[in-house]
Amino acid sequence: MRRARQPPMVTRRLRVPAPPGPRHLASHPLVEIRPMFQRALVALDLTPAAETVLRALPALRSLGTTELVLVHVSGVGDPFGDPHTEREMQVARLRALGAFLEREGFQVRAEVGEGEPSAEIVRLAGEEGASLVVLGSRSRSRVQEAFLGNVAMGVLRKARTPVLLLHVDPDPVDASGPDSPGSTVASPPLGDHVLFATDFSEAADRAFIWVERLAALRRGRFHLLHATSVALEEVPDAEQALAILEERLVRAGAKKVRTSVERPTAARAVVDAAARDSPPLVVMGTHGRGFLGRTVLGSVARAVAQESRAPLLLVPPHSRG
Known part of the structure; x- marks a missing residue:
């Protein structure tokens, strides 16, 4: 029997991937190491x-x-x-x-x-x-x-x-060109430290494919983040889902992976997490439900772009993966 629609603020259940095991791992083969963005x-x-x-x-x-x-x-x-x-x-x-x-x-x-x-x-x-x-x-x-x-x-x-x-922040002192003696080239490697924000939607799943490729290419540090504002009963499901993503990154070649479920709003959680360490490459899928909302640049990504110095990689719904 179809369940009646729940009123606002009722605990929701996450769409959690199947528990890790031989069959689950077989569905996610090791990522091919090749240039991501030639x-x-x-x-x-x-x-x-x-x-x-x-x-x-x-x-x-x-x-x-x-x-x-x-x-x-x-x-x-x-x-x-x-x-x-x-x-x-x-x-x-x-x-x-x-x-x-x-x-x-x-x-x-x-x-x-x-x-x-x-x-x-x-x-x-x-x-x-x-x-x-x-x-x-x-x-x-x-x-x-x-x-x-x-x-x-x-x-x-x-x-x-x-x-x-x-x-990028313009240098108010030097306006003589990007390669002039007074210029500074702020170009730390991208992908050594990656922050992936997920709501476990299909949009986030598509974006995670690129995170796996980063793990295979750079083999750096990764932080998998889910933010929630609903009841604590959701947390175990979120932790289980993040653990599965963590295992996939380790198999792809990531050196270090940590996961967290945080309580602030989505934008605040991403901005705060990006500020705790050297600016990471923040990866998010667009048009997700819940975490990113329908208008990603009108909410989460706009806030991250304005308040964080971190580079932001946004994966659109029809991205070629």
């Missing part, structure tokens, strides 16, 4: 902040990235100007910025698109065969609010590849 598309707005984004890009080497496609999406432009000349100037600017990355060992190409930014970024990512889209985010600024609220949200809705939000 070709990345990097969206740049050609403002001075673009140089700061570039300083963080050498960290992509730790994810297997060897090729970068620098993209700028232009608007309508000057109706009295020459669009061909304007496009050439934008391409030249991208190539000048890319020279720094070529000296860092990347293969770099420049592309200029025109139209609605999020749609054009996604279109170019597919056309270029990019396995990752990289967007820069600056904490607590109007620019970031507009960017996260429009471009990044649109990219996530349409993207079929993971999207990496890199936290």
Whole structure:
């Protein structure tokens, strides 16, 4: 008999994977060790902040990235100007910025698109065969609010590849270029320390595939986090589910895995966990139910991007895994 719908605040039961055992483990073979994101598309707005984004890009080497496609999406432009000349100037600017990355060992190409930014970024990512889209985010600024609220949200809705939000702060002293003597290149390896936030939804399951690949590629430290605001009766189920994910990471090659079930709100739990250690790579699936909510950038990811210095890897529902 179908159970009646429960009123709010009644304890819910988690969808817990089958207990670990020979059959369960057989369904999750060891992850193949291969470059995760060999070709990345990097969206740049050609403002001075673009140089700061570039300083963080050498960290992509730790994810297997060897090729970068620098993209700028232009608007309508000057109706009295020459669009061909304007496009050439934008391409030249991208190539000048890319020279720094070529000296860092990347293969770099420049592309200029025109139209609605999020749609054009996604279109170019597919056309270029990019396995990752990289967007820069600056904490607590109007620019970031507009960017996260429009471009990044649109990219996530349409993207079929993971999207990496890199936290970058412009250097108020040095504005002479990313490779000038006064510049600092803040590019710690990505993937040595990973924080995976999960609500055990299908969206989180898809994102976890990428976490397993990180374990196989980097073999670093991992923190599996579930936040809950419901009754304590749920905790044993959550701990069991996290234990299964922990075992999968160990089999993939992770050196150290810890799990936690925490009581703050989802956003607060992720931000606090990311602040306890050196900034980890935070991985989350979008469009999950409960933990991430329906509007991920309107809640959890927005809060993490604004309040944490941690890079944020968001895996959209239709991501190619």
